[in-house]
Amino acid sequence: MSGAxxxxxxxxxxxxxxxxxxxxxxxxxxxxxxxxALLAAVVLGGAGLLLYDIAAVRAERSAMAWRRSLADDxxxxxxxxAWTLACAALAVLLGLWLLVLALTPGLRSVLPMRxxxxxxRAGLDREAxxxxxxxxxxxxxxxxxxxxxxxxxxxxxxxxxxxxxxEDVRRDLxxxxxxxxxxxxxxxxxxxxxxxxxxxxxx
Numbered sequence: 001m002s003g004a005x006x007x008x009x010x011x012x013x014x015x016x017x018x019x020x021x022x023x024x025x026x027x028x029x030x031x032x033x034x035x036x037a038l039l040a041a042v043v044l045g046g047a048g049l050l051l052y053d054i055a056a057v058r059a060e061r062s063a064m065a066w067r068r069s070l071a072d073d074x075x076x077x078x079x080x081x082a083w084t085l086a087c088a089a090l091a092v093l094l095g096l097w098l099l100v101l102a103l104t105p106g107l108r109s110v111l112p113m114r115x116x117x118x119x120x121r122a123g124l125d126r127e128a129x130x131x132x133x134x135x136x137x138x139x140x141x142x143x144x145x146x147x148x149x150x151x152x153x154x155x156x157x158x159x160x161x162x163x164x165x166x167e168d169v170r171r172d173l174x175x176x177x178x179x180x181x182x183x184x185x186x187x188x189x190x191x192x193x194x195x196x197x198x199x200x201x202x203x
Contacts, residue, residue, distance in 0.1 A: 030106030039098070108152060112187045122185075126150045129184055133157065136180040142169045144199060155181065155190040160199050170196040 053064045077084055110123040130150035137146040137157060142164035149156040157177060161169040173194045181189050 032101055032106065035098075035101055111150075111152065113185045114187050116185075124184060124186065126152075129186075130155075132184065133177055133180055136176055137173055140169065140172045140176055143173070151190060153188070153190055155192050157192070157194045159194070159196045161196050162199055166196045166198070170194050 050067075053067055057063050107123075109126050111126055111129060113122040113124055115121065127150070130148040133150070133155060134146045134148045137143055137148070137159060140159075142161045143159050144162045145160045147158045149158075155177075157173060159169065159173060173196065174192065177192055177194065181192060
């Protein structure tokens with residue numbers, strides 16, 4: 001018939017694309033601008049001062065007093081000197097700190113979310129995740145107040161219930177919060193721990 005329209009084409013995913021689960025998101029790496037800027041400033045300042053002194057000596061001027069004093073100390077102090085050992089220990093600690101910064105992701109406050117699209121990476125702030133769990137927990141009947149502590153691997157919920165059986169409230173909280181954690185779409189859902197207590201008696 002002339003009035004009939006052709007159905008719109010529907011894209012069909014390959015079998016492996018339909019079956020492939022969302023890839024787990026990796027942790028976000030911190031930029032660490034402050035440590036990098038401080039280290040760059042120290043290296044740049046020290047290198048510039050040393051190059052200036054070397055150029056001055058090449059121009060037949062006397063070396064700076066600090067470089068002459070440092071050369072004399074390095075020539076006279078022994079390796080078991082207290083100042084030498086302290087400076088060496090400080091250099092080792094500084095090097096270890098820089099290695100830790102270089103090899104660890106940082107940004108512990110950002111929880112990676114499931115990687116459902118190859119070009120998009122998402123993360124959820126831990127405080128925002130804790131607030132989402134708290135709001136959902138307050139909807140449970142019998143809950144008077146809630147405190148949520150969200151970690152990278154564990155979520156601890158402490159609730160106060162002013163009526164209903166504590167075991168029933170705890171069971172409802174575990175069910176509701178488990179569903180809420182799944183809705184957050186985290187790559188590594190934290191283990192849930194729920195504790196319920198009665199309000200503290202006044203007087």
